[in-house]
Amino acid sequence: MKWYLSDLKDYKAVPLSEQAELDLKDDLLSRYADQILDVHPVTVQSHVFYDQGNAIVNAQVKGEITVPSSRSLTPVKFPLDFSINEVYVPDEAALRRFEQDDGNAGEIALVTDEEGAIDFDKAVADNIILQIPMHILSPEESEFNIMPTGEDWQVVSEDDFNHPKAADKPVDPRLTKLKDFFNQD
Known part of the structure; x- marks a missing residue:
């Protein structure tokens, strides 16, 4: 999905609406191979408005990626369903003006490239990375x-580490007679 600001001037009153299926696998795996194991094609429903020289993009992204478990690195399928709200401005001056306006909460302002182009495929790929949680099982x-285990090692939870079970600790056989010491009268 690629648009030019000059072409979007025709969409002041009615937005440009597009639905596309994007194959971002090669791009995401080349840039984020340690965070993503597989990427299925994602569906993007977008609406692009032209307003005062800026392009406002609202999009809904749906798909599925496979990421490594944060505990064992086993593959985990992770569904995607999120929205993107971004404003593309033609130059740095417009960006500074936009950043001073607090009425645009929830939207991200970005500058188009030298040709005035918006490469929305890259924006979708970057937003997919932002959707991956830090802790996924x-x-x-x-x-x-x-918990993962191996030869002579195991991963324990923080609770198990902080509160070990008394029953798991063997009693020194030399001290077994002391347990009856206070029961004698």
């Missing part, structure tokens, strides 16, 4: 609280 890990 596979369904099995979250349901059964499974």
Whole structure:
């Protein structure tokens, strides 16, 4: 999805509406191979308005990506369903003017390239990265609280580390006679 500010001048009263299926797999895997394992094509429904020399883009993105579990690195399918609200301005002067206006909360202002083009594929890819949570678990890990283990090591939860179970600690056999010491009269 690519638009030019000069072409969008015709969409002052009625927005340009487009729906496209984007294949961003190569772009995302080349830039973020450590954060994304697989990307399915995403569906983008966009509405682009032209207002006072700026392009206002409102889009809804739906799709699915596969990311590594933050606990075990096993692949986890992560559904995407989010909106993008961005304003594209022709130059830095317009950007500074836009940033001083507090009435545009929730929208991000960006400058178009030298040709006045808006490469919305890159914006969608960048917003996909922003949607990935810092902590994501596979369904099995979250349901059964499974922790990774290996030979002579295991991952323990913070609660288990801070509050070890007394029953798990073996009693020194030399001290077993002391447990009956106070029961004697």
